[in-house]
Amino acid sequence: MGLSWKQKVFLALLGTAVALGLTALVLVLVEAVNVLLPADTKFGIVFDAGSSHTSLFVYRWPVDKENGTGVVSQALACQVEGPGISSYTSDPAQAGESLRGCLEEALALIPEAQHRGTPMFLGATAGMRLLSQKNSSQAEDIFAAVTRVLAGSPVDFQGAKLLDGQDEGAFGWITINYVLGLLIKYSFSGEWTRPLEGTLVGALDLGGASTQIAFVPGGPILDTSTQATFHLYGSNYSVYTYSYLCFGRDQMLSRLLAGLVQSPSASLVRHPCYHSGYRTTLPLASLYESPCVYSAAPQNLTQNLTVEGTGDPGACVMAIQELFNCSSGQDVGECAFDGVYQPPLWGQFYAFSNFYYTFYFLNLTSRQSLGTANATVWNFCKEPWKLVEASYPGQERWLRDYCACGLYILTLLTEGYGFSEETWPSIEFRKQAGGMDIGWTLGYMLNLTGMIPAEAPAQWRAESYSVWAAGVVFLVLTLVSVLGAAAVQFFWPQD
CATH class of the missing domain: 1.10.287 (Helix Hairpins)
Structure with missing residues (x-):
């Protein structure tokens, strides 16, 4: 049918x-x-040529999400052996040669077929800024030597550049907010949206020669010279950012010691920030090499200077305070220090670089109160040198300076930037966020490669x-x- x-x-x-x-x-x-x-992956290389050392970072991201947010990951962090490139004034060629070891590590990580398409950048910060002020021809020779080595590599070298302080602070701000996904978010409704107002975080950076602060204030920025403006993912940002040259860790220590020298003919200095029982001898000439040391140099720079620690945190704080000029008198509003305008602090902050390293050593990275931080640093400063040496074997290189650095950070953050007992908990001392080292390098690369578009792509x-x-x-x-x-x-x- x-x-x-x-x-x-x-x-x-x-x-x-x-x-x-x-x-x-x-x-x-x-x-x-x-x-x-796995999507096709692209890579980028950034050298951070700081005042005390140089670091290399390799970043990677999936090609199909090149203009996404939070998709970049850190594939390699390599610390270059030796000091910062600004130290090679007597042998500029060695500044370039010193970079080869980390460069070879990066090239071994990135597939050879992708070398030519991989951008590479070198940014030099406060150490080279100081050298450029002191002797511009020496700085040019070092940049030329660095360029010769990096331009000879098989990747796409984009040049060695001197970052100004404002850029260093602003790129640090971009880095931390990008990594935390605070510039743009993907919602459950399938839309890219701007995070709620007030969720952006500020950046606090302490290098060897300078310190930077960057944040979006709750009101207008009255001094436009301290303002960086960005149009990212369809949103406008006005970021307050300022870099204090000569207020970095190493330059602070040099200025502090120079300030303790009572007279040009002094051969002995009693240092309240060094532990009692500590004693060292150093060439007097080394103290006056930096343009950050404003004290008059003695005529006889061939003599040595003996430094003895007294372990007196109270006297140490007083000596540190002498480094700051906190007098106000600004017509445009608030003043932080050194006669610089700063709007009132606003929001959460991430403190990294030497902020983190110092407080990590002192076991103060777990959101302790300001009172606890003060007490911890003061108690550490009072410990005799023999006890400190015995308690921290293998750390002799930095050990004598943790007392001064700890008290300096407390003074900088409270009397300098204006954090109080109430606002202190808003600071997180961190080295990494989202598995990536916090600093200016990622923000620098994202900006130069156009990976953060001005508008959020409709597709x-x-x-x-x-x-x-x-x-x-x-x-x-x-x-x-x-x-x-x-x-x-x-x-x-x-x-």
Whole structure:
């Protein structure tokens, strides 16, 4: 017996529904493969040529999400052996040669086929800024030597540049807010949205020669020379940022010691920031090499200076306070120190670099109160040198300076930047966030490669929905197939 016209129609409908369902299944599987298989990866290299050392960072990101947020990861962090490049004034060629070891590590990590397409940058900060002030020809020779080595590598070297202090602070701000996903977020509704007001964090950086502060204040920035403006992902940001040259860790220590020298002919200095029982001798000439040391140099720089520690934190704080000029008198509003305008502090802050390293050593990175931090540093300063040496074997290089650095950080953050007992808990002392070292290098690379677009690309939403849309189509068509089969069963003649 032949099929009735109704049976033929429902069979045709059933076949069509099954075919469409299979097509949708193929589509969703193709999309799933595209998502699950590793996307092509791009790389970027940044050298951070600081005052005391140089570091190399390799970053990587999936090509299909190049303008996404939070998709860049840190693939390598390498510390170059030796001092910062600004130290090679007597042998500029060695400044370039010193970079080869970390460069070779980076090239070994990145697939050879991608070398030519990998951008590489070198940014020099406060150490080279000081050298440029002191002797511009020496600075140019060092940059030339660095450029010769890096330009000879197989990657796309974009040049060695001197960062000004404002850029250093601003790129640090971009880095931390990008890594934390605070510039833009992907919502459950499938849209890229700007995070709520007030969620942005500030950046506090303490290097060897300078310190930077950057944050978005709660009100207007009245001194435009301290303002950096960005248009990122469709939003405008006005960031207060300032860099204090000569207020970095190493320059502070030199200025502090020079200030304790009572007279040009002195051969002995009693240092309240060094532990009692500590004693060292150093060439007097080394103390006056930096342009940050404003004290008049003695005529006889060939003599040595003996330094004895007294372990007196109270006297140490007083000596540190002499480094600051906290007099106000600014017409435009608040004054932090050194006659510089600063709006009132606002929001959370991440303190990194030497802020973190010093407080990590002192076990103060767990959101302790300001009172606890003060007591911890003061008690450490009072410990005799022999006890300190015995308690921290293998750390002799920096050990004598942790007392001075700890008290300096407390003074800088409270009397300099204006943190109080109430606002102190807003500071997090961190080395990393999201598995990445915090600093200016990531923000610098993101800016130069255009990886943070001014506007949020409209296709992001469509791309994000592609797999889910295919899945919905598949489910709908499968339902049609089931209904068609049920209908045929219903109308099919029963034996």
